[in-house]
Amino acid sequence: MEITNSKVKELSKNKTKEKAVEWIKGNFVIIAFICLFVYASFASPAFLTVNNIKTVLLQNSIYAICAIGMLFIVITGGIDLSVGSYICVCVCFTAGFIQDGKGIWAIVFVAILSILFGTISGVLVAYAKVAPFIATLAMTTILKGVAYMYQVGQNRRIDGTFWPIFIQGNVLGIPTPVFILIVVSAIAIFILKKTKYGRGIYAIGGNAETARLAGINVKVYLVCTYALGGFLFGLAGMILAGRLSMGTATVGEGYELDAIASVVVGGATLAGGVGSIPKTIIGAFLMGILMNIMNLMGIASYPQMILKGVIIVIAVLANRES
Amino acid sequence: MALLSIIAAQKGDDFVSDKYAVDMKNIVKKFSGVTVLDEVNLQVKQGEIHALIGENGAGKSTLMNILSGGFSHHAYEGEVYIEGRKTKMNTPKDANGEGIVMVHQELALIPELTVAENMFLGNLPIKNSGIDWKKVYTESENILKKLALEINVRTKVKYLSIGQQQLVEIAKAIMLGGRIMILDEPTAPLTGREIEVLFNILRELKNRGITIIYISHRLEEIFELTDRITVMRDGKKIVTVSTDQITQEKLVSYMIGRDMQDYYPDTETVAGNTILEIQNYYVEHPVYQGKNIVDNVNMQFKKGEIVGISGLLGAGRTELMSSVAGVYRKKGHGIVKLDGKVIEFKNARRAIQNGIGYVTEDRKGNGLIVSKSIIFNTTLASLDKIKKHRCLNQKVEAGFVKELADKLGIKTTDIRNKVSSLSGGNQQKVVLAKWILTTPKILILDEPTRGVDVGAKYEIYSIMKELAKEGVSIIMISSDLPEIIGMSDRVYIMHEGRVTGQLLKQELSEEKIMKYATGTVAQ
Ligand SMILES: Nc1ncnc2c1ncn2[C@@H]1O[C@H](COP(=O)(O)OP(=O)(O)OP(=O)(O)O)[C@@H](O)[C@H]1O
Ligand SMILES: [Mg+2]
Numbered sequence: 001m002e003i004t005n006s007k008v009k010e011l012s013k014n015k016t017k018e019k020a021v022e023w024i025k026g027n028f029v030i031i032a033f034i035c036l037f038v039y040a041s042f043a044s045p046a047f048l049t050v051n052n053i054k055t056v057l058l059q060n061s062i063y064a065i066c067a068i069g070m071l072f073i074v075i076t077g078g079i080d081l082s083v084g085s086y087i088c089v090c091v092c093f094t095a096g097f098i099q100d101g102k103g104i105w106a107i108v109f110v111a112i113l114s115i116l117f118g119t120i121s122g123v124l125v126a127y128a129k130v131a132p133f134i135a136t137l138a139m140t141t142i143l144k145g146v147a148y149m150y151q152v153g154q155n156r157r158i159d160g161t162f163w164p165i166f167i168q169g170n171v172l173g174i175p176t177p178v179f180i181l182i183v184v185s186a187i188a189i190f191i192l193k194k195t196k197y198g199r200g201i202y203a204i205g206g207n208a209e210t211a212r213l214a215g216i217n218v219k220v221y222l223v224c225t226y227a228l229g230g231f232l233f234g235l236a237g238m239i240l241a242g243r244l245s246m247g248t249a250t251v252g253e254g255y256e257l258d259a260i261a262s263v264v265v266g267g268a269t270l271a272g273g274v275g276s277i278p279k280t281i282i283g284a285f286l287m288g289i290l291m292n293i294m295n296l297m298g299i300a301s302y303p304q305m306i307l308k309g310v311i312i313v314i315a316v317l318a319n320r321e322s
Numbered sequence: 323m324a325l326l327s328i329i330a331a332q333k334g335d336d337f338v339s340d341k342y343a344v345d346m347k348n349i350v351k352k353f354s355g356v357t358v359l360d361e362v363n364l365q366v367k368q369g370e371i372h373a374l375i376g377e378n379g380a381g382k383s384t385l386m387n388i389l390s391g392g393f394s395h396h397a398y399e400g401e402v403y404i405e406g407r408k409t410k411m412n413t414p415k416d417a418n419g420e421g422i423v424m425v426h427q428e429l430a431l432i433p434e435l436t437v438a439e440n441m442f443l444g445n446l447p448i449k450n451s452g453i454d455w456k457k458v459y460t461e462s463e464n465i466l467k468k469l470a471l472e473i474n475v476r477t478k479v480k481y482l483s484i485g486q487q488q489l490v491e492i493a494k495a496i497m498l499g500g501r502i503m504i505l506d507e508p509t510a511p512l513t514g515r516e517i518e519v520l521f522n523i524l525r526e527l528k529n530r531g532i533t534i535i536y537i538s539h540r541l542e543e544i545f546e547l548t549d550r551i552t553v554m555r556d557g558k559k560i561v562t563v564s565t566d567q568i569t570q571e572k573l574v575s576y577m578i579g580r581d582m583q584d585y586y587p588d589t590e591t592v593a594g595n596t597i598l599e600i601q602n603y604y605v606e607h608p609v610y611q612g613k614n615i616v617d618n619v620n621m622q623f624k625k626g627e628i629v630g631i632s633g634l635l636g637a638g639r640t641e642l643m644s645s646v647a648g649v650y651r652k653k654g655h656g657i658v659k660l661d662g663k664v665i666e667f668k669n670a671r672r673a674i675q676n677g678i679g680y681v682t683e684d685r686k687g688n689g690l691i692v693s694k695s696i697i698f699n700t701t702l703a704s705l706d707k708i709k710k711h712r713c714l715n716q717k718v719e720a721g722f723v724k725e726l727a728d729k730l731g732i733k734t735t736d737i738r739n740k741v742s743s744l745s746g747g748n749q750q751k752v753v754l755a756k757w758i759l760t761t762p763k764i765l766i767l768d769e770p771t772r773g774v775d776v777g778a779k780y781e782i783y784s785i786m787k788e789l790a791k792e793g794v795s796i797i798m799i800s801s802d803l804p805e806i807i808g809m810s811d812r813v814y815i816m817h818e819g820r821v822t823g824q825l826l827k828q829e830l831s832e833e834k835i836m837k838y839a840t841g842t843v844a845q
Contacts, residue, residue, distance in 0.1 A: 018355050194713040196705045203702055206691035213649055213680065213688050214703040214756070215671040273693055 028318045029266050029279050033286045040293040047296055054175065058243075060288035061177035062236045066255055067262035067284045068188050068277060069232030072225050074263050075192075077205040077272025078125060078132035080226065082117075083233050083259050085143035087252035090114055090237025092147045095156040095247025098163055107163070110238055111231060117143060118230020122223035140256075147249040156247040167242025177239050181281075184232065189277045201225055205272025261287060261308070265315040287311070341406065343368045343502055343533035344389060349400035351384055351393070353743065356735060358384055359398070360557045366502075366550075368405070371524065371534045373544045373565070376554035376577055377775040378747025379733045382537050383427055385554070386504050389535075390424035391417030404502070421501035425494075425508055427537075427746050427773065428686050429487050433480035438462040440479055441494045465493045470519045481609050484683050484769075485511040485635040485801070492520065496527070503527065504535045507746070509543060510772045511683065513634045513801040514836060521547055539747075539775050540802070541570050553577055578777045585780065586808035589787035593811060594625035596662075597795045598764055603656030605638070605645045605819075616642045616654065617819035623764065628786060628796040630810030632803070633839050638819040639799045640683060643766050647680040648673045674703060677763030681753055681770060683799075689753040692742040696734060697723045699741055699752050704759045726755040731781050746773040754782060758789070765789060766797045771805060783809055803832050817841040 024031060041048045066083050073080045090110050097106030117139065124135035158164060171179040192198035200221045203211035212218050236255075241247060260270075266283030268275030290311065294304045344366040351359035359381045366372045374382050388398055391411040395402075402409055404420045411417050417424070431440045441462045447454040462475045471489055479487060488511050495503060505524075509517050524534055524547065536548055544551060545565060552562040553576040560576050574582045598621075605616035616638045623629055631639045645654035648667030658665055660676060667673040673680065682689050690699050700723045701708050708719040723737050730751045734744060741752055750773055757765060770786070771779045786809065790796050800806050806813055807830045815823040815838035823838030 022354065190713075193716075196714065199698075199702070199705055199714065202694070202698070203691060206694050207688070209688040210691050211702070213670045213682065215669075215674040216702075217671060273691070 025318065026267075027279075029282050029286060029315070032315075033282050033289075036286060036289055036293075040289060040296075043293060044296040047293055052292070052296075056285070056288055056292050057178050058175055059292075060285050061175075061181040062239055062243075063255070063258050063262065063288065064181050064281050064284040065184055065232055065236045065239070066259040067266070067280050068184060069229040069236075070256075070259035071263050071266070071268060071275050071277065071280045072188070072192075072201065073132070073229045074260075074268050074270060075205045075272060075275045076201045076222060076225050077208070077270075078222070078225070079136065079260070079270065080121065080139075080229050080233075081133065081136045081256050082121070082139040082143055083236075083256035084252035084254060085140045085147070086114060086117065086230060086233035087237040087240060087255050088249055089117075089143045089147040089150070090234045091241040091244070091251050092151045092156070092247040092249055094163070094238045094241035095158045096150060098158045098161050099156045099247075103162070107238060110234055114230045114234020114237070115227050116230075117234075118227035119223060121230065122226030125226060126219040126222035144249075151247065151249040157245060158241070158247070159245045163238075163242045164245040167239055177243070180235070180239065184235070185277055185281060192277060197221060197224065202273055205274070207273075258284075258287065261312050264312060264319075267319050269319070283315075341368045342366060342403065343405055344535070345403035345406075346385070346389065347401045347403070349385065349388060349398060349402075351381075351388065351398040358557050359388075362400075362554070362557070362559045364552055364559065365562065366533055366535060369528060369531045369533055370549040371528055371536055371547055373548040373551040374535055374537045374554065375539070375541075375544060375551060375573070376560075378773075378778055379745035380554040380577075380775075381557045382554055383506055383745065386424060386506055386535065386537065389417070390414055390422050390504055392424075418498065418500065422504065423495045423498045423500035423502075424504040425491050425506060427506040427510075429484070429491060431479045431487055431490060434478060436476050436478055437466075437473055437482070437490055438475035440490065441465070441475075441497060445498070461497070462493075465497050466490075469493050469496075469523060477609065483511075483635060483640065485513065485516065488512060489516060489520075496523070500532070502533045502535070504537075506537045507539065507773050508536075509538060509540060511769060511801065513839075514803065515634055515840070517543070539773065539779075541573060541776070542804070544573075545570070555579060574776055577775070582776065582780070585776065585804075587780065587784045587787050589784070589791060591626050591628065591787060591790040591811065593627040594793060596622050597625050597660065598623040599657075599659040599662075600642075600646060601657040601659070603642065603646070603654055603658070605641050605650065605654045606652050608652055615652075615819050616645065619656075619816075619819075619821055621814055621821065623795045623797060625763075625793045625795050626790050627811050628790050628798060628809055630806040630813040631797065631799045631816065632801075632806050632813055632835050633816035635801075636818070637816040637839070639816050640768055641819075642816070643768065643797065643799060644680065644682070647678050647766060649680060649682075674760055674762075677761075679703075679757035679760050679762030679765045681757050681765070681767045683768040683772065685749055685753050685772075690741050690749060692749070693740060695740055696727065696732065696737045696744070696752055700726060700737075700755045700759060703756050704761075707759065722759060723755070726759060730755055730758075730785065731778060747775055747778055750774050751778065751782070754785070758785065762794060764795045764797065766799075768799045769801060770798060771800075771802065779805075803835060806830075806835065807832065815839050 046052055070080060093110045093113060094106060097109055121135050121139050124130040125132050167176050169176055200211065200216045203216055204218055204221060208218055240251060262284035263275065263280050265286060266280035291304060342365050344364065346362065346364040349359050349362040362385060364385065376382055387393055389402065391414040394412040395410040409420055411420065438458050442458045447457045459475055466473055466475060469489060473486055488508060492508055508520065528534060538544060548565050550562060550564050553560040555577060600619060600621045603616060603619040604614050607613040607615040619642055633639050641650060644650040645652065646658055649670050686692060697719060701719050705714060708714055708722060710718055727737050732751045733748050741749055771782055774782060786796055798809060811827050813825045813830060814821050815835055817839055818841065822841060825834060
């Protein structure tokens with residue numbers, strides 16, 4: 001009797017242990033984030049101050065918005081390498097249009113343009129069957145070229161206009177970029193969880209043929225996804241223009257890699273079919289805090305780059321299924 | 323091996339000696355704390371054909387995966403002896419080294435590679451520091467010829483039917499030439515003639531002293547082919563018996579733990595009005611130009627009727643129905659009438675909107691998303707049904723899926739589990755659940771009970787009958803002749819793209835069907 005009891009106990013212990021391992025694997029990014037946050041608070045007295053936290057939030061809102069756009073595309077099994085170019089071209093257009101006196105329409109135009117760019121990528125991927133990697137690589141140089149041609153060398157300052165004032169201000173007591181991130185996240189979560197489209201893109205990433213046979217309009221969904229991604233990258237560009245108070249074609253470098261890193265650290269796989277918004281955002285802020293604490297501790301930027309790479313590899317290994 | 327056969331010969335035995343080729347002792351295997359193999363012992367004699375049977379989820383494939391190195395020896399408890407030697411295998415390659423090859427239940431060929439390339443994958447022959455392509459092609463051709471397979475070895479695998487792919491997998495295993503061969507439901511997608519060919523080969527291998535472990539849900543095959551049978555249930559070994567000392571009834575009762583009276587439900591159904599008509603229908607061959615894979619087909623289907631479509635591999639059954647349902651890659655030509663109105667389903671979406679459900683034969687390739695949960699898969703084709711206030715509602719969804727999973731007897735601890743964690747038969751039930759949830763008017767089922775155990779088959783048949791009773795028109799493509807005969811109100815038989823015969827329930831017999839299917843008679 002006693003033997004059976006202890007055996008049962010051992011079994012249930014085993015079970016809880018395995019459950020725990022699974023839970024840790026599933027929520028790796030959250031645990032890592034908390035650990036890093038606690039570590040940072042002790043490592044540098046400058047970290048846990050209102051000002052610093054505000055800076056981290058402000059700086060990384062833009063990255064997080066890009067990561068959300070990237071996540072949608074990665075869920076379908078695709079990728080978008082042109083994020084940096086979107087940022088670049090949208091910063092230039094936003095400042096340029098405002099300078100031209102288009103007022104609020106400047107924002108509307110840039111939004112429409114970024115959706116249009118995304119649609120082009122989407123059509124290339126879904127209808128012309130160009131690999132996402134290639135299609136968006138082409139978009140990278142096209143958009144960059146457009147930005148330089150539009151900018152013709154000069155920086156366009158928009159200090160004191162409505163847009164920088166709005167972006168650098170607060171909404172409901174929250175810094176505007178952070179507020180925008182919150183709104184975007186809420187909508188993105190809703191789309192992924194509550195709409196047919198959200199379900200559909202997970203299905204497409206999981207097995208596109210099964211999705212098609214289940215009546216999902218794979219091509220249209222793909223185009224929508226790249227368009228949505230484009231819009232969010234464009235939005236990030238607009239926010240950046242507001243923060244910089246000017247348009248310049250020298251920004252945007254490396255944004256795609258940060259977005260991909262956040263998505264992957266947040267538990268998505270590039271094969272598609274998985275990924276969550278909250279974890280992606282935490283992934284983005286994890287990277288942000290990491291950079292922040294290294295800056296505060298006076299670590300030079302080259303070691304920072306190395307550590308960033310190491311983190312990505314660890315995250316991917318931790319997320320991998322056995 | 324050579325030594326063993328010499329010893330056997332000296333003793334004057336035939337090759338079925340008492341020496342165990344495989345001796346698995348007290349195997350315990352758990353997945354996330356759930357025990358799926360519980361102290362299992364399996365002893366397979368040298369040179370015998372040993373059947374391994376049991377319900378879906380009994381643990382057959384898991385046990386064989388252990389034997390073929392699919393799990394490292396750290397991942398389970400117990401001991402494995404091969405030909406008397408204790409072995410610790412970590413990978414399928416280790417198992418190959420021990421002379422063990424396995425044909426897996428789920429097909430694993432690479433679609434973009436040719437048949438020959440797939441067959442040699444992992445073992446490409448080298449000559450003069452380059453790949454010996456000539457050898458690759460001639461050898462694979464030879465093997466396929468031996469199997470009486472008319473497949474061009476230069477065709478990409480994606481152009482092969484599921485049945486053909488299965489045969490290529492078997493050919494590959496034979497080519498690897500192990501001393502112990504494991505076949506996990508090899509005949510599930512095959513028809514009469516191919517099964518005969520396969521059996522002849524297996525018998526020949528047995529005569530050469532090769533040990534074969536054979537998993538199947540088709541009991542008539544077990545009796546025809548095997549020497550001994552091991553029955554498993556719920557992760558435990560129930561019994562090992564000699565095939566000639568047991569009856570089918572007894573075997574089934576070992577498998578399901580109770581007696582089973584009937585194999586087909588005798589629900590009465592009444593055929594109503596014609597709902598679907600196919601007239602002068604053609605589909606071009608996907609590879610050979612100027613040839614039709616479906617050739618001038620005329621068919622009619624009525625409400626509340628179960629119509630079987632029978633025929634050999636390559637008869638064009640799948641191509642016909644998938645093309646009508648708008649999911650085949652080649653467009654069909656001809657007239658399709660739904661409720662008397664001419665209609666064309668441009669894609670799956672249109673077909674579903676018009677009440678057509680199509681259960682494909684390839685559950686892994688296009689029936690399921692195995693990395694997603696049971697819930698996700700079940701509701702994928704009916705997302706509009708799980709809305710509340712115009713949003714997807716997880717509660718409503720879980721309710722639907724729970725009900726269906728119970729009704730179909732999907733064996734799982736949680737409907738949020740991934741489909742990949744289910745046994746083959748239970749995966750098939752998830753596909754069925756998905757299409758039942760769309761509440762179709764016409765349900766086309768392509769090999770609906772492929773890999774499903776006797777008990778679950780009965781459940782699926784009951785559901786088909788129930789749907790028919792509610793007025794759904796059921797079209798069942800099946801290679802399983804007893805199933806066609808047991809379930810159909812009417813059967814069309816196809817041969818090389820044409821309908822060669824039509825039989826009513828009372829006229830059905832295996833001989834008649836085979837005559838039409840082989841094209842020896844035409845109506
Ligand atoms: N990777 C896995 N993770 C979790 N559970 C698993 C996994 N693989 C198998 N199982 C479970 O193990 C049990 C045995 O599965 P197995 O595939 O061996 O059954 P089977 O006898 O081959 O059934 P079938 O006749 O349907 O093929 C099932 O309950 C299944 O759900
Ligand atoms: Mg199995």
